Amino acid sequence: MSSFYILQTSFPTADKPQLCGLVYQRDFTEGLNKLSVNDYLVLAGTFHGVHAITTRLNPLHPPNEPPSGIEVLETEHFRLQCFQTLTGTKFLLFTEPFQLNTDKIVARIYELYADYVMKNPFYSLEMPIRSEGWERRLVREMRVLNSR
Amino acid sequence: MASSQPVKPPLAGQPAQAQRGSQAGLKYPSSGKTIYNRPLNRSRTQELSQASFAYLFGEMVSYAQKRVTGIQDLEKRLNVQGHPIGLKLLDLLLYREPPRAQTRPLNIIALLQFITTALWRHLFSRPADALEKSSNPETPDEYMISDNEPLVNQYISVPKEMNQLNCAAFVAGIVEGVCDGAGFPARVTAHSVGKGEEGELWPGKTVFLVKFQPEVVEREAYLGKS
Numbered sequence: 203m204s205s206f207y208i209l210q211t212s213f214p215t216a217d218k219p220q221l222c223g224l225v226y227q228r229d230f231t232e233g234l235n236k237l238s239v240n241d242y243l244v245l246a247g248t249f250h251g252v253h254a255i256t257t258r259l260n261p262l263h264p265p266n267e268p269p270s271g272i273e274v275l276e277t278e279h280f281r282l283q284c285f286q287t288l289t290g291t292k293f294l295l296f297t298e299p300f301q302l303n304t305d306k307i308v309a310r311i312y313e314l315y316a317d318y319v320m321k322n323p324f325y326s327l328e329m330p331i332r333s334e335g336w337e338r339r340l341v342r343e344m345r346v347l348n349s350r
Numbered sequence: 351m352a353s354s355q356p357v358k359p360p361l362a363g364q365p366a367q368a369q370r371g372s373q374a375g376l377k378y379p380s381s382g383k384t385i386y387n388r389p390l391n392r393s394r395t396q397e398l399s400q401a402s403f404a405y406l407f408g409e410m411v412s413y414a415q416k417r418v419t420g421i422q423d424l425e426k427r428l429n430v431q432g433h434p435i436g437l438k439l440l441d442l443l444l445y446r447e448p449p450r451a452q453t454r455p456l457n458i459i460a461l462l463q464f465i466t467t468a469l470w471r472h473l474f475s476r477p478a479d480a481l482e483k484s485s486n487p488e489t490p491d492e493y494m495i496s497d498n499e500p501l502v503n504q505y506i507s508v509p510k511e512m513n514q515l516n517c518a519a520f521v522a523g524i525v526e527g528v529c530d531g532a533g534f535p536a537r538v539t540a541h542s543v544g545k546g547e548e549g550e551l552w553p554g555k556t557v558f559l560v561k562f563q564p565e566v567v568e569r570e571a572y573l574g575k576s
Contacts, residue, residue, distance in 0.1 A: 321401070321505035323408035323415075333507035338553070
């Protein structure tokens with residue numbers, strides 16, 4: 203079981219606070235429960251808020267190290283791995299609880315994202331990702347993982 | 351920026367403020383020697399970062415995309431961006447050939463072979479994947495160079511509504527520049543052919559169609575007889 207999300211945060215300006223939008227969502231396993239598009243967007247916004255709160259929770263955090271917020275969330279039925287890039291883009295990967303090396307998987311997806319999404323001149327930021335090259339490589343990558 | 355006058359490095363003792371304003375972001379080596387002072391063969395085997403090229407090329411495509419009227423216009427602009435590179439590369443690569451082979455290509459086949467090997471190796475570190483002559487008897491002036499995976503297109507996914515576009519038009523412009531510079535005026539266009547059966551293996555396969563001007567073919571026939 204795996205399902206994958208990318209949340210992109212907009213750059214905050216004077217007249218617009220930082221917003222968070224879901225730019226990509228894909229399931230890699232058949233038969234997962236689906237939500238409506240709107241629900242995905244709401245959940246993405248909620249997660250962004252929760253994440254922002256968790257970055258401020260730890261009073262003992264060393265001041266020179268930026269707080270990372272939620273990295274892993276585990277429940278009985280799934281495990282959520284969150285990876286945040288320097289610009290605030292978040293990669294969320296939902297897997298089964300016993301899946302190993304989810305941080306490595308997400309790092310690999312980040313690499314693909316940096317190559318096939320960010321280097322594509324036809325992609326504009328904060329827009330949903332519709333890119334054939336990215337899709338092809340991501341599916342190939344995940345197929346290798348799921349077949350293990 | 352590329353002035354012929356030697357650029358003086360900022361003196362260490364001078365207040366840096368004034369200097370910074372005029373040439374922000376441009377760095378000059380402390381010896382005062384720029385890339386133009388180096389021997390032409392020095393960077394022969396050096397390679398560039400593909401990521402930085404990808405960002406540069408992405409910006410070139412975005413730049414070409416501004417104020418265009420259509421896809422043909424956009425390809426034309428990319429072609430024009432590549433053309434002067436081809437003109438210059440012809441000179442540079444001939445200069446770098448070993449002295450005995452340092453002759454200009456004098457017929458179409460020699461020119462195309464120079465393009466698919468020397469030029470392709472210089473640009474992409476590998477030769478082109480195929481070179482064919484058009485099998486159609488009505489177009490004896492057309493040749494096809496195919497590249498299974500053009501380096502410039504590696505990270506580019508063209509949106510569905512622009513599927514006619516192939517950004518390798520830039521490479522086509524380079525090839526056109528080489529042909530024009532060698533005295534074989536031609537029109538070169540890039541076409542995506544990675545569809546259908548072959549598309550499974552090489553989805554980005556591109557064919558560069560080289561169409562020589564009629565006078566080139568005429569001259570070639572005349573030279574062949576004598």
